Amino acid sequence: MISSCRLFFPEDPVKIIRGQGQYLYDEQGREYLDCINNVAHGAPLVVGHCHPTVVRAAHEQNLVLNTNSRYLHDNIVDYAQRLSETLPEKLSVFYFLNSGSEANDLALRLARQYTGHQDVVVLDHAYHGHLSSLIDISPYKFRNLDGQKEWVHVAPLPDTYRGPYREDHPDPAEAYASEAKRVISRAQEKGRKIAAFFAESLPSVSGQIIPPAGYFSRVAEHIRRAGGLFVADEIQVGFGRVGKHFWAFQLEGRRLCP
Structure with a gap:
């Protein structure tokens, strides 16, 4: 029998009833240091x-208006x-959505619309959202469900700690990028056309991986030569969470923006 809902802590379930700052509290009043929730960790200063x-701002806005973005509003x-x-400067068009899954689904649709292509290259162990379109490009999910679609191509995770090319390699960035290039080439040999390369700027579900610089x-160069777009998934790591920069892709400098 397959459970319809999996608990994060099945051996000792945790029932959380409130939170304050960096702490969560269960029904017995026990205090937990919260190191797992991503939503509460956003903003330049962790709130x-x-x-x-935040509570006051949300309350004041709810007293005035709570609707979607189909209407004009100064905010x-x-x-x-x-x-x-x-x-x-080139990243100057914004779409405001309800969730990270909606954002990645829209990014996928935009990439396909712009390129006229269908296929997607992703990193091994990646997770990009709960919608069907995103489970299809999330090896972390699809390997336990319906399997890999023919239009999805998986490149090795650039893990210099446990992967085949580690920190002692003379150029791990080039080695892992060459692996991605081979994945792209094999897809093209089969007549596939690449719409996008999807990756978290710092792969999180994969184990908080820091890719080698460059x-x-x-x-991005390989994917653009193939006619595709580079999509940086910042849902878990953006909005000031990486310290030095507001967005994690900026750790690569300006080279990611065409």
Whole structure:
């Protein structure tokens, strides 16, 4: 029998009833340091759970208006302007969505619409969302479900700790990028056309992997030569979570933006 809902901690289930700052509390009042929830860790300064400024702002907005973005509103424009100041100048068009899964689904549709191609290259062990379109490009998910679609191509995870090319390799970035290039070439030999390379800027579900410097820039070159787009999934690692930069892809410098 397959369970319909899997608990994160099956041997000793945790029932959390409230949060404050960096801590969570169960029904017995026990305090846990929260090192797993991604949503509460956003913003340039980590605000944690139930920050009074965030709670107050949400309350004040709910007293005025709570609707979707089909109507014009100054807040949408102001927010887009503030976000644009954290990004390279070329990244200046914004779509506001309800979730990370919706964002990645839209990115996939945009890549296919722009390129006219269907196929996607992803990293091994990747996870990009719960929608059917994203489970199809998430090896972490599809290997336990319906398997790999013919239009999905999996490149090795650029893991310099456990992977085939490690920190002692003379150029692990080039070695892993060459592996991705081979995946692209094999797909093209079968007549497939690549729409996009999808990757988290710092693969999180895969184990908090820090790719070797220059890897993504080289892969971006290969994918663009194949007529595809480079898509940086920042849902888990963006919005000020990486310390030095607001967005994790900026760790590669300006080379990722064409």
